[in-house]
Amino acid sequence: MRASFAAISTAFALTLAAVPATAQTPPPAANTPKVQSGMLVCKVAPSIGFVLGSMREMGCEFRDTSVQPYLVKSRYKGTIARFGIDIGALAADTLAWAVFAQSAVVAPSDIAGSYVGVSVDAAWTIGGGTTILLGGSSNQIALQTVSVEGMVGADIAAGVADLTLVLLPN
Structure with a gap:
């Protein structure tokens, strides 16, 4: 566990060092409290870790916070990449994040x-992990894992996660 924490700390420090100082200071609006505006639920393709990273394609839905029935507000095509230690193989799975913004109403x-953000996963047949991400079109959205991810496969991973979402037409 200590090695995983060291790997995450090192990867995060290297990422911050690579970002210009002006980009590290968020605009004043970023300091305002955030409220949950919905859920981002993504079906993720299987993956094989390449020791220093991995990349997975996914299809996502931005939903309201209702459990059932829920309203799909918008759909996205995405890619999530991890840079750091990633060794193993995972089956297709579902990732769910709570979406936090400055307002409960968010445009697609x-x-x-x-x-x-930062990502940590471990699986041997069944496993779990967590990923916390910041960004969006104006760097004002926070994605927080709703519950520990259900993963099937054999994998150990820790590092910096990079997620890109492209809005799909209705």
Whole structure:
């Protein structure tokens, strides 16, 4: 566990060092409290870790916060990449994030964009993990794993996660 924490800390520090100082300071609006505006639920393709990273394609729905029946507000095509230690193979699975923004009402275009954050996963037949991401079209959206991800496969991974979402037409 100590090695995983060290790997995450190192990857996060390297990412921050690579970002210009002006980009590290969020605009004043980023300091306002965020409220949950919905759920982002993604069906993720299987993956094989390449020791130093992985990349997975996915299809996502931005839903309201209702459990059943829920309203799909918008759909996205996405890619999630991990840079760091990633060894193993995972079956297709579903990732779900709570979407936090400055308002409960979020435009579909606000969810689209690039996100970056930290990710930790472990699986041997069945496993779990968590990913927390910040970004969106104006860097004002936070994605927080709703519950520990259900993963099937054999994998160990820790590092910086990069998510890109493209809004699909209705």
